[in-house]
Amino acid sequence: MPTIVTFAEVRDGKVRRPSLEAVSEARRLAGPLGATVQSVLIGQGVAPLAAEVASYGADRVHVFDDAELGSYATESFARALAQVITQEKPSVVLVPYTAMGKDVAPRVAARVGAGLVSDVVKLEVKDGKLEARRPVYAGKALATVRWEGEPQMATLRPNVFALGTPEAGRKHETVTGAADVSTRRARVQSVQAAGAGKVELTEAQIIVSGGRGLKGPENFHLVEELANALGAAVGASRAVVDAGWVDHQMQVGQTGKTVSPTLYVAAGISGAIQHLAGMSSSKVIVAINKDADAPIFKVADYGIVGDVFEVLPKLSAAAKELRSRH
């Protein structure tokens, strides 16, 4: 029986949502492929998380639970994952396209000689083989990709694949693996968290982004206030990042982050092509701009021609009120 292996990433004692999306997608593909789903958990104290991973569809969970794996090190994590792949000979390997997944997947692919397709947004089974869709040129084009041979390894874009409904107490098998931690010439020494409660852009359901229309960094709080009112992450255009108003981590677009939230609000952003590339796969787009001819309106679903200084505070207040009612 063919096997699908997924990598389950743990941070702060929790399986991260993009990893549960990967298990859910594996479960979905398992039907047409007639496959079983196996997941790999690596870290310290991760054994109790196996049941949660299984509840989203893993039939077997490989657990590498070792004090030496408490901090992330590419080499030892890659070895553990490669070990499972060598042993189980899966036809498909799915890894979330997160900072850790992006880091570890290529190392594993080179180690086991797998073809790797990055940042996939859709997987389909055709004639028993996978076919992947992925944005290229930051979303200016969409590529359809196939593999030659197996394993067919892919990293999945967070927030795109639907999370399955967990089935508590789902029957599964746990296999304990011994990790080779002898080689980790590079490893994490410490982690400095950004502001508490900050929502990560690539995983946010709602994003409010600001651009040059805000006229200066001193006005950027208008964007942050709307984001707070909506429980959203804050993004920015390249123009304002390059001008030094906000940190580059907030940049949405071709040399920043590519995002697909449920709702994207662009405030005072004209819509340069490299910005549009990074956000036009959002489900619903709202544009607020004083220039009715701004290119941002070409990708928006709802447009407001208006002054951000007037519209944003009113929108923040009204959104806060709406959320308090629902």
Next chain:
Amino acid sequence: MKIIVCVKQVPDTEARIRIAPDGKGIAEGELNWIVSPYDEFAIEEALRIKEKKGGEVVLVALGPDRVQSALRSGLAMGADSALHLKDPLFESVDTLGTAWALAAAIRPLAADLVLTGQQGVGGDNSQVPGLLAEILDVPQVTMAVKVEIGEGKATVEREIEGAHEVWETSLPAVISAQKGLNEPRYASLKGIMAAKKKTIETKDAASLGLKPEDLKPKTKVVGLELPASRPGVKMIPGDADAQVKELLRLLHEEAKVL
């Protein structure tokens, strides 16, 4: 220190992408090609390390003849020499084949450090740094926003979701550059003139000891298309109060996202 920087030439980020007639690639005709912005951060970092520690910066790029202009840009910034990997066999390589070719070119150079961009804009794979590190059997730190070189080791800050990690790695290593690492310099006129005199050595697959089976792609793009156009915009009329009220109603009742 001997520092290798892998350079990819990519379409200008401001460029509009058109699909080639074969439906599998982009139409290259009128494209303006640039050094991938993340690779510029890598070149800049290499030059700064060289300025502090002394040494040599060697650029490596894979691709057709046009790639030489990307190498010239890097040489004009201050890199010492460049290696151009060119072979008809490279035309159909995937990321793994690219990494094998780069590794074959880099291995004999006995580098202390290999710097790359965290991804090539366009392909957006973010794979070559990790593939290359595994093939070269050296450690890797990806998405670096700060690099400090010590004795036989480096301390690197890496960007992850909502946090920074501080890594320590032994050298040699592969480090990939994220935006925020530095502000790349512009080439000076003197640099541009000097770059014209610097040599770009060309190597093909055979001279790198690569066989066709090493380069056989494991993934293949079978189709490329422009994204479906969006449904079109509904402009909300009225004054700001009316617009805000109607927008929230639409988001709540029609789009059902709030």
